[in-house]
Amino acid sequence: MSTPPAENAILLHACCGPCSIMPIQRLCDLGFAPTLYFYNPNIHPLSEYLRRREGLLAVAEKLAIPVILADQDDKAAAFPGPWLERIAALGEAMADMASRCPLCYDIRLERAARLAQTLGFTRYSSTLLYSKYQNHQAILDAGARHAGPGLEFVGEDFRSGWQEGIRLSKEWGVYRQQYCGCVLSEFDRYRSKIGM
Ligand code: SF4
Known part of the structure; x- marks a missing residue:
């Protein structure tokens, strides 16, 4: 981005397509102009990461919203190694x-905040605030922690759009995932199959 972001610009960290629909619409209703930022080294395996990345691009195209993919200029942004190392340290x-989810939010929002500052955004937010399954307070805490002079974290509660987001993502045929993202969440999703 060569020119500074517009006065109403906001960098919106985005975890996937379905979770982005309502936050985009809400922020636009509030007068903001969101730019999506996909940075999610927590999503495993790579095939799953790619499906969610594709879903996000489909939503962005449908709603005509610009997207920044962290792995476009930095291929290592998709590599799960550093994320796994930090989680394994727990x-x-x-x-x-x-224990693990607040750290996961922190890793992703820290990078989103740094990018926002580098590009000259004065505010940022996250689609994680849409999910009923995430730890809402921990996301707000991480967002605030990485804000600072000249950068505000917009902690809008997008959860009221939960059902409508599901409806639209199905109607638009956007890929909908079966687990949160990491290998541990995939284990939790299917552990009952082995009686755990
Ligand atoms: S369950 Fe989801 S939020 Fe929690 S650590 Fe795994 S990917 Fe991150």
Whole structure:
């Protein structure tokens, strides 16, 4: 982006297509002009990452919203290694969402905040605030932690659009995932199959 963002611009960290629909619409209703930012090294395996990335691009095209893909200029942004290392450092606590998810939000929002500052955005937010399944307060905390002088975290609660977002994503044929993203969440999703 060579020219500074518009006065009403907001960098919207985006985790996937379905979760982006209502936050985009809400922010536009509030008078903001969102630019999506896909940075999610927590999504495993790579085939799943690619499906969600594709879904996000489909939503962006449908709603005519610009997108920045972290892995476009930095291929390593898709590599899960550094994310896994930080989560693994939690030891046994990694099995507990209350421990690992706040760290996962922190990793992603820290990079979103740094990019926002680099590009001259004065505000940023995250589609994670749409999900009923995420730890809403921990997302707000991470967002605020990485804000700072000249950068506000817009902690809008997008959850009221939950059903409408599901409806639209189905109507538009956007890929809908079966688990949160990481290998641990995939394990949690299917653990009952082995009686756990
Ligand atoms: S369950 Fe979801 S939010 Fe939590 S660590 Fe895994 S990918 Fe991140």
